[in-house]
Amino acid sequence: MPITIIHCWSAPRSRSTALLYSFEARGDGKDDTVALDEPLYRRWLGEKISGGNGNYGISRPYAEPFLRGEAPAEGDNDEEAWRWEREEQCFNERVYHAVKSLVDNGKQEDGCIFVKHMAKFSHLFNFDTNWETDSVKGYDCNESLARGICMQYLSDNKVEIQHKHLLLIRDPISCLGSWMGKSGDVHGNNPRPDEVGVTQLLDVYSEVLGSSMSRGSEEGDDVLVIDSDDLAAYPRKSLQDLCAAFRIEYRDSMLKWQSGPHKCDGPWAKWWYHDVWESSGWHVEDADGSSGLNHPRTQKYRTVPPTLLPALRMSIPAFNFLKTLTSSHQSRAVTTPPSGRLYEDPRNEDVLVYVGTPSTPTGRGEGRIIPREMAAISPFDSSVQGGDATWEGIRIYNGRIFHLDHHLDRLFRSAKALGFENMHTRSEITEAIFRVLAANGMRDGAHMRLTLTRGEKCTSSMNPYFNVYGTTLIILPEWKPTEGATTYDNTKGVSLITAGTCRRSPPSTLDNKIHHNNMIQNILPKIQANLAGAADSIMLDVEGFVAETNATNLFLVRFDRHGPSMNKDDDKSDYDGAVLVTPTADACLPGITRDTVLLLANELGIKTEVRRVSLSEFYSADEVFTTGTMGELTPVTRIDGRVIGWKNEMKRGVVTELLQKTYKEAVKTRLDWSTEIPSFC
Numbered sequence: 123m124p125i126t127i128i129h130c131w132s133a134p135r136s137r138s139t140a141l142l143y144s145f146e147a148r149g150d151g152k153d154d155t156v157a158l159d160e161p162l163y164r165r166w167l168g169e170k171i172s173g174g175n176g177n178y179g180i181s182r183p184y185a186e187p188f189l190r191g192e193a194p195a196e197g198d199n200d201e202e203a204w205r206w207e208r209e210e211q212c213f214n215e216r217v218y219h220a221v222k223s224l225v226d227n228g229k230q231e232d233g234c235i236f237v238k239h240m241a242k243f244s245h246l247f248n249f250d251t252n253w254e255t256d257s258v259k260g261y262d263c264n265e266s267l268a269r270g271i272c273m274q275y276l277s278d279n280k281v282e283i284q285h286k287h288l289l290l291i292r293d294p295i296s297c298l299g300s301w302m303g304k305s306g307d308v309h310g311n312n313p314r315p316d317e318v319g320v321t322q323l324l325d326v327y328s329e330v331l332g333s334s335m336s337r338g339s340e341e342g343d344d345v346l347v348i349d350s351d352d353l354a355a356y357p358r359k360s361l362q363d364l365c366a367a368f369r370i371e372y373r374d375s376m377l378k379w380q381s382g383p384h385k386c387d388g389p390w391a392k393w394w395y396h397d398v399w400e401s402s403g404w405h406v407e408d409a410d411g412s413s414g415l416n417h418p419r420t421q422k423y424r425t426v427p428p429t430l431l432p433a434l435r436m437s438i439p440a441f442n443f444l445k446t447l448t449s450s451h452q453s454r455a456v457t458t459p460p461s462g463r464l465y466e467d468p469r470n471e472d473v474l475v476y477v478g479t480p481s482t483p484t485g486r487g488e489g490r491i492i493p494r495e496m497a498a499i500s501p502f503d504s505s506v507q508g509g510d511a512t513w514e515g516i517r518i519y520n521g522r523i524f525h526l527d528h529h530l531d532r533l534f535r536s537a538k539a540l541g542f543e544n545m546h547t548r549s550e551i552t553e554a555i556f557r558v559l560a561a562n563g564m565r566d567g568a569h570m571r572l573t574l575t576r577g578e579k580c581t582s583s584m585n586p587y588f589n590v591y592g593t594t595l596i597i598l599p600e601w602k603p604t605e606g607a608t609t610y611d612n613t614k615g616v617s618l619i620t621a622g623t624c625r626r627s628p629p630s631t632l633d634n635k636i637h638h639n640n641m642i643q644n645i646l647p648k649i650q651a652n653l654a655g656a657a658d659s660i661m662l663d664v665e666g667f668v669a670e671t672n673a674t675n676l677f678l679v680r681f682d683r684h685g686p687s688m689n690k691d692d693d694k695s696d697y698d699g700a701v702l703v704t705p706t707a708d709a710c711l712p713g714i715t716r717d718t719v720l721l722l723a724n725e726l727g728i729k730t731e732v733r734r735v736s737l738s739e740f741y742s743a744d745e746v747f748t749t750g751t752m753g754e755l756t757p758v759t760r761i762d763g764r765v766i767g768w769k770n771e772m773k774r775g776v777v778t779e780l781l782q783k784t785y786k787e788a789v790k791t792r793l794d795w796s797t798e799i800p801s802f803c
Contacts, residue, residue, distance in 0.1 A: 126286060143157075157235075292351060298318065347447040451495070480544065489550075503594055517570075
């Protein structure tokens with residue numbers, strides 16, 4: 123194995139010094155690990171303070187002696203002078219001496235050099251070569267010469283090195299808050315936004331990724347992102363994962379270190395490292411698995427001054443993206459779906475969604491297509507504050523959107539009934555649908571959840587008067603089959619139970635014809651069905667008549683003779699004498715698929731009835747099926763333990779099967795029922 127050089131990039135106050143001490147401790151007694159503390163710092167500070175354009179507003183009390191490479195006249199004694207003198211070496215020289223010390227100790231294989239960098243130094247680093255860039259004329263170090271000496275030394279001793287990059291991130295609110303207090307005296311309690319460095323971490327990630335791709339490396343093979351809050355909470359696991367990713371040995375010695383100053387410290391340490399000097403290691407997890415977040419060093423409550431808010435606002439988007447690259451984010455699921463997979467279709471892991479506001483008299487709409495893991499709406503949005511939104515589920519088949527006009531009609535009727543104002547127009551919604559489908563390359567086998575909220579409020583309140591920004595449109599498209607883990611088995615059928623607690627409300631309480639996001643009436647019965655091992659729950663109205671299920675409309679089939687004909691020579695059709703019955707929409711949503719099935723049944727000559735239906739009629743029905751946009755038509759073979767069917771056979775009925783086939787054929791051939799999706803570039 124070659125010598126591994128780990129370049130750790132972070133914003134200040136991100137526990138990078140503690141990680142530096144971990145690697146220093148890794149080499150205790152082994153002499154196979156060298157820790158370097160910000161070897162680019164002196165050059166960065168020199169360019170900021172004494173560069174051609176003069177002082178850039180950077181203030182450090184140790185700047186002059188640091189740049190001279192001499193200990194201050196007052197303060198450090200002669201025993202500490204070497205720290206200041208060491209800083210006269212450029213990054214390339216420091217790496218050369220670190221490599222040489224490993225080789226001299228016989229550690230040319232499996233040796234490790236840990237280099238702590240601030241992200242704001244990244245412009246001084248060449249990510250293609252993984253060496254320091256050549257400095258401007260007049261700087262007192264020849265980086266090219268030092269690099270050449272090191273490379274020649276490696277060649278002469280037949281030593282290989284590999285460079286790995288670690289991005290150590292931390293919630294910007296914690297980073298910025300910790301700049302104040304003791305450390306605030308160093309920079310006058312007013313750090314510049316470009317000093318904070320969170321946004322520069324994005325540049326580092328982009329540079330490393332681009333260089334890796336140029337070398338033909340696997341994506342992400344040379345870079346790892348760790349949240350320092352995870353490191354503080356679970357240090358052993360985080361360090362083990364880090365070492366495994368970079369193929370170096372993890373050691374328990376990395377968890378502990380001596381309190382006070384360290385040999386690897388830069389000369390600026392006494393101004394910055396107060397907290398970590400008070401520590402003697404990571405707060406390791408207790409035997410019961412509780413985390414180290416309650417450690418006195420990590421449990422601090424800080425006020426963020428207004429002067430830091432601009433830096434905070436700039437830093438959060440960068441942090442949010444980098445957070446998605448951490449293993450803690452990617453493994454954040456705490457349970458496993460019944461299918462055993464997070465994503466039934468792996469393409470859904472990278473699906474793009476749409477979130478946006480409408481055009482208003484004051485400006486154009488702001489709609490964006492965003493990766494699912496980065497999508498968000500304001501906590502002041504009405505859907506969050508009170509479930510104040512309306513929604514539609516829409517399917518895409520064969521390059522067309524089925525019943526788009528009907529779905530948008532219902533969406534706007536619901537929005538009007540809810541009194542929405544400053545709304546998206548129909549054309550804006552349609553255009554957003556086309557855009558997000560194109561972005562995902564979706565033309566078939568997909569489903570969209572379209573939500574229109576009353577919009578963001580200017581203050582927390584139930585009062586719509588405070589909705590001053592217009593509606594919020596959310597379009598969530600997914601690759602989703604009509605039969606699968608999130609839908610139903612349309613061949614074998616499903617079992618239902620009757621909800622025991624929730625009833626469908628009448629219009630006098632809450633009109634279910636408004637397709638609203640107050641879904642608690644649906645969720646509680648679904649939980650009951652889950653616990654009973656059923657697909658869904660049948661919802662009754664307040665008088666005990668069947669309304670629908672918690673997710674779909676219901677139909678039953680009754681034969682006025684002794685069941686369907688099974689004789690091929692019979693001159694009657696299989697569905698002769700069949701009556702298709704569905705409950706009235708007094709206490710349920712009149713579904714679009716429900717209406718389509720009623721229309722198709724009439725075209726087939728099947729008698730239909732829309733009326734009040736009791737639960738016992740469903741128990742004794744010859745066939746039962748559900749309808750919905752997501753799963754189309756699904757046979758029901760058992761209700762409350764009772765087998766459905768005229769021969770007590772748990773199988774799909776002939777009318778159900780006929781309507782399923784007719785519905786699928788209509789999807790393909792009834793082009794006037796669907797909207798064509800434009801071609802994609």
